[in-house]
Amino acid sequence: VIRLTRAYRFCASHRLHSASLSEAANREVYGKCNNPYGHGHNYQLEVTVAGPVDAASGKVVDVPRLDGLVESSVLRHFDHQDLNAVPEFAELVPTSENLVMVIEQRLRQAWFAGAGPRLENVRLHETRRNRFDLRL
Amino acid sequence: VIRLTRAYRFCASHRLHSASLSEAANREVYGKCNNPYGHGHNYQLEVTVAGPVDAASGKVVDVPRLDGLVESSVLRHFDHQDLNAVPEFAELVPTSENLVMVIEQRLRQAWFAGAGPRLENVRLHETRRNRFDLRL
Amino acid sequence: VIRLTRAYRFCASHRLHSASLSEAANREVYGKCNNPYGHGHNYQLEVTVAGPVDAASGKVVDVPRLDGLVESSVLRHFDHQDLNAVPEFAELVPTSENLVMVIEQRLRQAWFAGAGPRLENVRLHETRRNRFDLRL
Amino acid sequence: VIRLTRAYRFCASHRLHSASLSEAANREVYGKCNNPYGHGHNYQLEVTVAGPVDAASGKVVDVPRLDGLVESSVLRHFDHQDLNAVPEFAELVPTSENLVMVIEQRLRQAWFAGAGPRLENVRLHETRRNRFDLRL
Amino acid sequence: VIRLTRAYRFCASHRLHSASLSEAANREVYGKCNNPYGHGHNYQLEVTVAGPVDAASGKVVDVPRLDGLVESSVLRHFDHQDLNAVPEFAELVPTSENLVMVIEQRLRQAWFAGAGPRLENVRLHETRRNRFDLRL
Amino acid sequence: VIRLTRAYRFCASHRLHSASLSEAANREVYGKCNNPYGHGHNYQLEVTVAGPVDAASGKVVDVPRLDGLVESSVLRHFDHQDLNAVPEFAELVPTSENLVMVIEQRLRQAWFAGAGPRLENVRLHETRRNRFDLRL
Numbered sequence: 001v002i003r004l005t006r007a008y009r010f011c012a013s014h015r016l017h018s019a020s021l022s023e024a025a026n027r028e029v030y031g032k033c034n035n036p037y038g039h040g041h042n043y044q045l046e047v048t049v050a051g052p053v054d055a056a057s058g059k060v061v062d063v064p065r066l067d068g069l070v071e072s073s074v075l076r077h078f079d080h081q082d083l084n085a086v087p088e089f090a091e092l093v094p095t096s097e098n099l100v101m102v103i104e105q106r107l108r109q110a111w112f113a114g115a116g117p118r119l120e121n122v123r124l125h126e127t128r129r130n131r132f133d134l135r136l
Numbered sequence: 137v138i139r140l141t142r143a144y145r146f147c148a149s150h151r152l153h154s155a156s157l158s159e160a161a162n163r164e165v166y167g168k169c170n171n172p173y174g175h176g177h178n179y180q181l182e183v184t185v186a187g188p189v190d191a192a193s194g195k196v197v198d199v200p201r202l203d204g205l206v207e208s209s210v211l212r213h214f215d216h217q218d219l220n221a222v223p224e225f226a227e228l229v230p231t232s233e234n235l236v237m238v239i240e241q242r243l244r245q246a247w248f249a250g251a252g253p254r255l256e257n258v259r260l261h262e263t264r265r266n267r268f269d270l271r272l
Numbered sequence: 273v274i275r276l277t278r279a280y281r282f283c284a285s286h287r288l289h290s291a292s293l294s295e296a297a298n299r300e301v302y303g304k305c306n307n308p309y310g311h312g313h314n315y316q317l318e319v320t321v322a323g324p325v326d327a328a329s330g331k332v333v334d335v336p337r338l339d340g341l342v343e344s345s346v347l348r349h350f351d352h353q354d355l356n357a358v359p360e361f362a363e364l365v366p367t368s369e370n371l372v373m374v375i376e377q378r379l380r381q382a383w384f385a386g387a388g389p390r391l392e393n394v395r396l397h398e399t400r401r402n403r404f405d406l407r408l
Numbered sequence: 409v410i411r412l413t414r415a416y417r418f419c420a421s422h423r424l425h426s427a428s429l430s431e432a433a434n435r436e437v438y439g440k441c442n443n444p445y446g447h448g449h450n451y452q453l454e455v456t457v458a459g460p461v462d463a464a465s466g467k468v469v470d471v472p473r474l475d476g477l478v479e480s481s482v483l484r485h486f487d488h489q490d491l492n493a494v495p496e497f498a499e500l501v502p503t504s505e506n507l508v509m510v511i512e513q514r515l516r517q518a519w520f521a522g523a524g525p526r527l528e529n530v531r532l533h534e535t536r537r538n539r540f541d542l543r544l
Numbered sequence: 545v546i547r548l549t550r551a552y553r554f555c556a557s558h559r560l561h562s563a564s565l566s567e568a569a570n571r572e573v574y575g576k577c578n579n580p581y582g583h584g585h586n587y588q589l590e591v592t593v594a595g596p597v598d599a600a601s602g603k604v605v606d607v608p609r610l611d612g613l614v615e616s617s618v619l620r621h622f623d624h625q626d627l628n629a630v631p632e633f634a635e636l637v638p639t640s641e642n643l644v645m646v647i648e649q650r651l652r653q654a655w656f657a658g659a660g661p662r663l664e665n666v667r668l669h670e671t672r673r674n675r676f677d678l679r680l
Numbered sequence: 681v682i683r684l685t686r687a688y689r690f691c692a693s694h695r696l697h698s699a700s701l702s703e704a705a706n707r708e709v710y711g712k713c714n715n716p717y718g719h720g721h722n723y724q725l726e727v728t729v730a731g732p733v734d735a736a737s738g739k740v741v742d743v744p745r746l747d748g749l750v751e752s753s754v755l756r757h758f759d760h761q762d763l764n765a766v767p768e769f770a771e772l773v774p775t776s777e778n779l780v781m782v783i784e785q786r787l788r789q790a791w792f793a794g795a796g797p798r799l800e801n802v803r804l805h806e807t808r809r810n811r812f813d814l815r816l
Binding site: 281283284285286304305307309310311312313314351352353354356357399400 | 689691692693694712713715717718719720721722759760761762764765807808
Binding site: 138139141143189192194195196198199200 | 696698700709710711773774775777778780781808809811813814
């Protein structure tokens with residue numbers, strides 16, 4: 001089994017505010033990220049695919065197909081957008097923890113049918129100091 | 137003369153839309169960046185200071201003082217904010233070109249009086265692929 | 273389960289010399305690192321925390337609390353210090369292998385009581401070419 | 409158990425072309441990489457070694473010995489070379505998937521006899537966007 | 545005047561061999577790079593454009609137009625190619641010094657007519673350790 | 681004229697303490713860096729060489745010769761050392777400003793005689809946030 005990890009980038013804004021918390025609790029929990037005007041990040045997304053190597057092609061996955069899947073299910077909807085306007089975040093706070101779970105759901109629903117490689121890990125870098133992993 | 141370049145980071149959102157352009161021209165000029173909900177970036181700011189080295193301390197500038205100046209004149213107002221809500225951008229499009237000019241003005245107005253080091257260059261990285269320099 | 277990895281930096285000096293080895297063996301085992309005057313590194317520390325995402329806040333851990341814990345138990349004692357003067361290294365050689373174990377002990381002793389997230393991995397980058405992991 | 413990951417670099421060229429595929433299939437599967445004149449990469453190789461820490465030296469492995477092993481079994485044969493001319497690729501397509509498997513075989517055959525540390529993972533970065541892992 | 549520097553990448557192979565040097569001199573001057581089978585690099589190209597900021601758009605250059613110019617004059621011909629097969633290198637050794645001069649010529653010939661921004665610097669990173677600048 | 685910038689690394693420790701300042705002033709000016717036990721850094725040194733490209737070799741400088749010059753005049757004396765023990769720092773505080781000046785003097789004294797390339801800039805990265813330039 002070989003694992004291929006491929007990196008993607010998208011730029012988006014968000015505001016962290018939870019409807020289930022008071023105004024004061026929102027300010028305490030999210031600090032500067034609760035600012036009503038929002039702020040933004042250059043996110044880096046890393047998708048890890050695991051599987052056997054095809055004997056004829058020497059590849060674990062067709063990279064253009066993987067790119068198309070990530071583009072159509074995630075990047076097109078998130079890049080240069082306000083995350084709070086993405087449907088899943090109508091009631092969910094767009095923290096990076098929730099964001100990596102939403103991305104994993106979208107990738108899983110769009111994933112290759114049949115005998116293709118397995119989606120093994122979704123990693124999201126929010127800044128140079130924080131990254132989030134969801135291992136399947 | 138020695139040059140010290142010190143790096144700072146801030147996260148902010150913005151929307152690119154020029155009041156002096158038609159809707160169609162805005163979409164053509166700014167593309168995805170014209171999306172009404174905005175998007176965001178992890179900006180990296182590099183401030184270059186030039187001057188002689190002080191014989192007693194062996195330093196070109198007192199770094200905590202420089203940090204305080206950059207924090208109070210720029211970072212506090214821009215980090216985790218929507219750039220469109222910063223006063224200078226009430227009528228000015230917050231492109232990185234305009235942003236680096238606004239930052240330079242703020243730094244210059246707050247700069248050390250007297251015989252201190254000179255502000256020589258302001259560099260702004262918008263993404264890993266684009267950086268903007270204003271040389272004084 | 274989501275994993276958050278957060279990066280910290282500290283600068284420290286050390287000298288590698290083992291009391292249980294002869295002078296000749298010290299020179300052979302540690303090479304340039306055995307130089308009696310010591311040398312130093314910009315270390316990067318990555319702390320990985322794993323746990324469920326809190327439904328109200330959308331977070332796996334309160335990052336300012338994590339930062340405070342790492343600061344008070346590790347960074348305050350190691351940053352801009354000589355590692356050989358840290359208590360644990362009175363008789364232990366401050367190799368990065370031993371350093372990552374000492375850091376893990378300090379983090380574990382200071383760790384959040386109760387139902388908080390789990391400390392899962394401690395990673396230490398000594399240089400761009402060498403990193404050390406201790407998985408719990 | 410401590411894991412040490414050490415990074416190496418080598419520059420090499422290759423052409424992706426599979427004898428078991430038609431000309432048309434080769435162009436479709438490999439795209440630009442099927443260009444008959446080849447192209448090249450700055451590869452980064454990361455070797456992860458796992459084991460207990462030696463009580464006397466405080467080390468998991470003797471790094472100069474590890475470097476010698478990687479140099480003599482891999483780097484000397486691959487750096488500044490055309491991968492298609494390396495014996496293993498006489499009939500095998502030098503994709504990064506196959507390359508990481510060939511490197512792992514070479515490292516395993518040259519590995520330390522006896523009670524030394526275990527080879528745990530071989531990672532190959534082809535570009536900044538693609539990396540490949542073979543976990544043992 | 546604002547300077548925008550935009551980064552591009554291309555992967556290519558080359559062999560260093562000068563027709564005006566003897567075989568022995570070629571081996572001495574180019575070392576491993578003279579290997580007849582060639583080797584390759586992930587090159588990073590940085591194009592610096594200088595000019596006034598347009599009052600209406602807040603931009604120094606239209607980035608999609610710049611990207612199109614760099615793509616059609618340079619990247620399309622060099623990416624995933626053997627540099628020795630590029631016309632300019634029929635008799636010229638494809639060192640990075642010569643490569644940066646060839647790229648600058650191609651950019652200059654394709655440059656925006658009229659009142660557009662000025663091409664100010666072309667920078668080529670061959671590896672993480674070597675970069676080459678041609679300032680206009 | 682082409683500029684080649686080549687990067688080198690060295691690890692060293694230092695303590696910042698000026699004999700011409702009082703104890704209190706030392707603590708105020710240098711903060712944590714005045715700690716008597718010292719601390720250390722992974723320094724990155726970038727040497728920029730400028731000159732015409734040799735028509736036969738297509739090169740601006742012979743890189744192995746440049747490497748030998750930097751190794752014998754700087755790296756051998758600074759790598760894995762305590763900077764305070766380097767002769768120039770017997771009475772000079774080893775700030776990065778003074779360090780880049782000492783390195784430039786050593787390079788200039790060892791520089792190629794005759795018609796070789798010119799030493800144009802010496803850059804020293806102390807950490808990811810601070811870099812120092814001495815332009816000749």
